[in-house]
Amino acid sequence: MRPLTDDETRTMFEKLSKYIGENIKLLVDRPDGTYCFRLHNDRVYYISERILKLATNISRDKLVSVGTCFGKFTKTLKFRLHITALDFLAPYAKFKVWVKPGQEQSFLYGNHVLKSGLGRITENTNQYQGVVVYSMSDVPLGFGVAAKSTQECRRVDPMSIVVFHQADIGEFIRSEDTLT
Amino acid sequence: MGRKLDPTTYVKRGPGRKSRKQKGAETELTKFITEGDSDRFTDENSEWLKPAKRKREADHIDDDDDDDSDSQWEQEEDEEGEGQKKKGKRQLIENDDDDDDDDDDLVDDYGASEDSGEGEKEGESDEEVRQKKLQEVMDQETDDDDEEEEEEEDKDGEKSGDEDMDEEDTVQVNIDEMDTFKLPKAEDIAKEGVMLVDLQTIHQRIKDNVDVLSHFSTKREGGKDRAEYLSLLKKDLSTYYSYNNFLIDKLLEIFPVSELIDFLEANEIQRPVTIRTNTLKTRRRDLAQALINRGVNLDPLGKWSKVGLVIFDSSVPIGATPEYLAGHYMLQGASSFLPVMALSPQEGETILDMSSAPGGKATYIAQLMRNTGVVVANDASADRLKSVVGNIHRLGVTNSVVCNYDGRQFPKVMGGFDRVLLDAPCSGTGVISKDPAVKTSKDESDIQRSAHLQKELILAAIDSVNAESPSGGYLVYCTCSIMVEENEWVVDYALKKRNVKLVPTGLDFGKEGFTRFKERRFHPSLKLSRRFYPHSHNMDGFFVAKLKKFSNTVPTTTVDNGIVTTILVEETEPSGDVKVQSDSFDEEKPFKAGSKNKSKKQKPDGKPVVSQATANGKSAKSIAKKTQKNENPTVPKKAKMDNETEKVDKEINKSNIVKTDKETSKEGSRFQKKGDKQRKSHIQSKKRIGKNKFNKLKKLLKNEFGNEHL
Numbered sequence: 001m002r003p004l005t006d007d008e009t010r011t012m013f014e015k016l017s018k019y020i021g022e023n024i025k026l027l028v029d030r031p032d033g034t035y036c037f038r039l040h041n042d043r044v045y046y047i048s049e050r051i052l053k054l055a056t057n058i059s060r061d062k063l064v065s066v067g068t069c070f071g072k073f074t075k076t077l078k079f080r081l082h083i084t085a086l087d088f089l090a091p092y093a094k095f096k097v098w099v100k101p102g103q104e105q106s107f108l109y110g111n112h113v114l115k116s117g118l119g120r121i122t123e124n125t126n127q128y129q130g131v132v133v134y135s136m137s138d139v140p141l142g143f144g145v146a147a148k149s150t151q152e153c154r155r156v157d158p159m160s161i162v163v164f165h166q167a168d169i170g171e172f173i174r175s176e177d178t179l180t
Numbered sequence: 181m182g183r184k185l186d187p188t189t190y191v192k193r194g195p196g197r198k199s200r201k202q203k204g205a206e207t208e209l210t211k212f213i214t215e216g217d218s219d220r221f222t223d224e225n226s227e228w229l230k231p232a233k234r235k236r237e238a239d240h241i242d243d244d245d246d247d248d249s250d251s252q253w254e255q256e257e258d259e260e261g262e263g264q265k266k267k268g269k270r271q272l273i274e275n276d277d278d279d280d281d282d283d284d285d286l287v288d289d290y291g292a293s294e295d296s297g298e299g300e301k302e303g304e305s306d307e308e309v310r311q312k313k314l315q316e317v318m319d320q321e322t323d324d325d326d327e328e329e330e331e332e333e334d335k336d337g338e339k340s341g342d343e344d345m346d347e348e349d350t351v352q353v354n355i356d357e358m359d360t361f362k363l364p365k366a367e368d369i370a371k372e373g374v375m376l377v378d379l380q381t382i383h384q385r386i387k388d389n390v391d392v393l394s395h396f397s398t399k400r401e402g403g404k405d406r407a408e409y410l411s412l413l414k415k416d417l418s419t420y421y422s423y424n425n426f427l428i429d430k431l432l433e434i435f436p437v438s439e440l441i442d443f444l445e446a447n448e449i450q451r452p453v454t455i456r457t458n459t460l461k462t463r464r465r466d467l468a469q470a471l472i473n474r475g476v477n478l479d480p481l482g483k484w485s486k487v488g489l490v491i492f493d494s495s496v497p498i499g500a501t502p503e504y505l506a507g508h509y510m511l512q513g514a515s516s517f518l519p520v521m522a523l524s525p526q527e528g529e530t531i532l533d534m535s536s537a538p539g540g541k542a543t544y545i546a547q548l549m550r551n552t553g554v555v556v557a558n559d560a561s562a563d564r565l566k567s568v569v570g571n572i573h574r575l576g577v578t579n580s581v582v583c584n585y586d587g588r589q590f591p592k593v594m595g596g597f598d599r600v601l602l603d604a605p606c607s608g609t610g611v612i613s614k615d616p617a618v619k620t621s622k623d624e625s626d627i628q629r630s631a632h633l634q635k636e637l638i639l640a641a642i643d644s645v646n647a648e649s650p651s652g653g654y655l656v657y658c659t660c661s662i663m664v665e666e667n668e669w670v671v672d673y674a675l676k677k678r679n680v681k682l683v684p685t686g687l688d689f690g691k692e693g694f695t696r697f698k699e700r701r702f703h704p705s706l707k708l709s710r711r712f713y714p715h716s717h718n719m720d721g722f723f724v725a726k727l728k729k730f731s732n733t734v735p736t737t738t739v740d741n742g743i744v745t746t747i748l749v750e751e752t753e754p755s756g757d758v759k760v761q762s763d764s765f766d767e768e769k770p771f772k773a774g775s776k777n778k779s780k781k782q783k784p785d786g787k788p789v790v791s792q793a794t795a796n797g798k799s800a801k802s803i804a805k806k807t808q809k810n811e812n813p814t815v816p817k818k819a820k821m822d823n824e825t826e827k828v829d830k831e832i833n834k835s836n837i838v839k840t841d842k843e844t845s846k847e848g849s850r851f852q853k854k855g856d857k858q859r860k861s862h863i864q865s866k867k868r869i870g871k872n873k874f875n876k877l878k879k880l881l882k883n884e885f886g887n888e889h890l
Contacts, residue, residue, distance in 0.1 A: 048578075051580075057593060058585075058594070062583050062584045066582070067581075069573065108505065135502060172573070172574045176567065
């Protein structure tokens with residue numbers, strides 16, 4: 001387990017800021033202690049310092065997971081955000097999309113959100129902006145990328161995609177193995 | 181044949197539609213046939229065509245049916261010829277059940293009525309018949325008689341089965357012993373071919389047998405001892421419930437016979453599905469509302485749990501609702517709540533879960549701690565750890581560390597945990613309803629292997645606990661097994677090998693653990709542990725024990741030190757006795773956890789091994805007396821060695837005594853400090869008989885020294 005290098009930190013923060021903007025510092029400086037990011041087996045983990053100290057006792061090959069996994073770096077050093085980061089993205093999300101109850105299941109299966117399933121969307125969403133997807137009862141379902149800006153969403157036909165799917169909570173069942 | 185000639189008469193229902201009709205026809209016919217013709221027919225074939233003899237119970241021994249050798253009805257003939265006793269007797273007796281007794285004389289069997297009906301049963305009954313033939317070939321008449329009588333019993337239903345059966349055996353055949361022992365043989369063969377009917381018989385026999393065993397003195401049949409009934413019962417249970425003999429033997433050792441039946445029945449059906457609300461993300465009442473809106477029928481689990489819900493039925497898959505995916509609840513067996521409730525983790529503690537897969541208990545611990553502190557979730561299997569990681573992330577647990585060690589290595593990796601939970605891998609005899617393969621796959625070596633592993637794990641777990649932790653020092657050991665070898669024996673082993681003691685689990689329901697079992701005797705505090713059974717608590721079989729570690733030192737050898745200390749003890753025996761009484765008072769008083777730490781700090785290093793060893797050596801028995809006795813001599817010795825003033829000596833003596841009392845007293849008495857200090861003065865005044873001697877000696881020495889100076 002090692003701290004992130006500058007490049008890696010920059011890449012990751014860029015990705016995060018797509019969803020939560022400049023609220024990243026809220027992730028690091030929390031009232032209940034300092035949290036930090038650590039890299040282990042190409043995955044980025046978000047942990048408090050107290051856990052960090054304990055976790056250093058565990059040898060590298062035996063350590064499976066620490067705190068919360070945010071995502072992983074691919075072989076080409078791009079950062080891929082995992083669904084496990086949802087709990088931290090959701091409260092700070094700047095752009096949100098609400099999905100109708102009928103389309104909830106479809107999104108949870110990994111499909112993109114169509115205009116017919118779109119309940120609400122934050123104003124001024126740009127195209128290709130990172131968004132967090134909620135159900136109508138404000139339960140976070142996952143996140144994605146807006147395929148159309150808010151203005152376009154109003155005009156477009158019901159069968160076209162408005163949000164590209166990136167991660168959803170159905171993955172906890174579908175792809176449990178890839179979480180580790 | 182045809183329809184009834186007289187529709188107003190009602191033929192009693194028996195097996196088989198056509199046979200009923202046929203019998204119906206024949207019942208009509210009987211009215212037209214006079215009695216005199218019953219022995220022969222009236223047509224021209226009467227010389228060689230003989231009607232089937234009625235096979236009445238009373239007749240069958242004598243009624244060899246040799247008369248029917250020329251019968252056209254070959255089936256009958258074969259059956260009768262070979263199966264004198266048995267063959268069709270079963271069916272015939274069943275026919276008797278149908279109250280067609282009168283008809284049987286005149287009824288031409290066609291080989292069908294012997295089946296007790298055409299149609300489906302015909303095939304089976306033919307097989308039965310053949311089986312019976314086999315039986316007859318193999319067995320003697322006596323066996324046949326026995327079976328018949330069994331069936332009589334079954335018919336009657338009211339008799340205490342074995343007893344009556346055996347009685348009739350003795351009446352008709354004077355070889356009682358042989359009868360019961362032969363029975364299994366006959367039945368084995370029969371059961372290979374025949375399934376359904378015999379299972380019912382077995383079930384009935386089991387019930388009757390249990391009845392006899394429960395009221396043995398009144399219902400037993402003279403000459404038959406309990407072992408015979410038991411051996412028959414064991415065989416029947418293995419067959420009926422599909423267990424192997426080893427497991428049935430073990431279960432018979434644990435449960436009384438009537439409870440055993442309940443246990444086996446409970447293992448055949450599933451326990452209700454239960455879920456645990458994740459209080460990090462939602463509340464139970466909100467979750468219940470959301471699930472009800474989805475069409476789930478649920479109820480709170482019971483008053484012992486504030487987060488449990490039991491699912492009765494559901495129109496959506498419970499493991500795939502959006503609430504599940506959002507981490508609002510976790511599917512978890514009710515029995516898995518118990519060890520975590522017993523552990524009662526506090527906020528800010530460091531907790532280890534040694535065998536955490538699939539992560540239900542680890543996440544429950546984290547939710548109880550509100551994501552503060554640290555939970556280390558360990559498991560030896562890397563595959564199963566994936567589910568732990570998945571559940572941790574899904575439920576929003578942020579204070580966890582997941583690692584993949586063999587639990588036995590843990591003290592070397594990291595120690596000093598406030599609390600440890602060990603849900604040891606076991607034989608799974610408590611969760612047979614989830615995994616029926618356990619019924620047949622477990623044997624002695626499996627249990628021994630499990631027990632060995634569990635002992636190693638529990639010692640490693642104890643070594644990982646920090647006894648001086650300000651808020652903890654607890655270990656909860658639990659298994660999903662009901663075997664004494666894996667439960668009480670392992671805990672007793674731990675009590676002998678380490679400085680731990682049992683404390684109440686905090687679970688007010690459940691059966692107490694065994695303090696003795698067969699030839700073994702366990703420590704009496706084992707009754708603080710709890711056992712749960714599927715048939716009495718409607719949750720998986722489970723065992724929970726909560727241990728408190730009161731010293732971090734590991735006892736090395738106990739025997740040698742024990743001998744040494746006993747020698748020292750002699751002088752101070754009276755004070756030791758007095759101390760015991762004081763302990764019983766003191767335990768009721770409030771106690772600060774920190775006092776143990778203090779007492780340990782004060783204790784010089786020279787003596788800990790001895791005292792600890794003695795403490796451990798006696799841990800299996802009533803330690804308090806002996807260890808206190810041990811402490812007394814050591815205390816004044818220390819005082820001398822340390823060259824401290826008299827006053828300080830006394831204080832140290834007091835504190836040491838207090839310390840040892842706390843360490844050695846077994847019964848969860850954390851609340852001793854104040855009481856000890858308050859009470860000890862009175863008691864110590866008595867003890868100072870011994871101490872004062874030393875003090876006097878000291879004074880003498882000092883005076884002499886002083887005089888010398890002067």
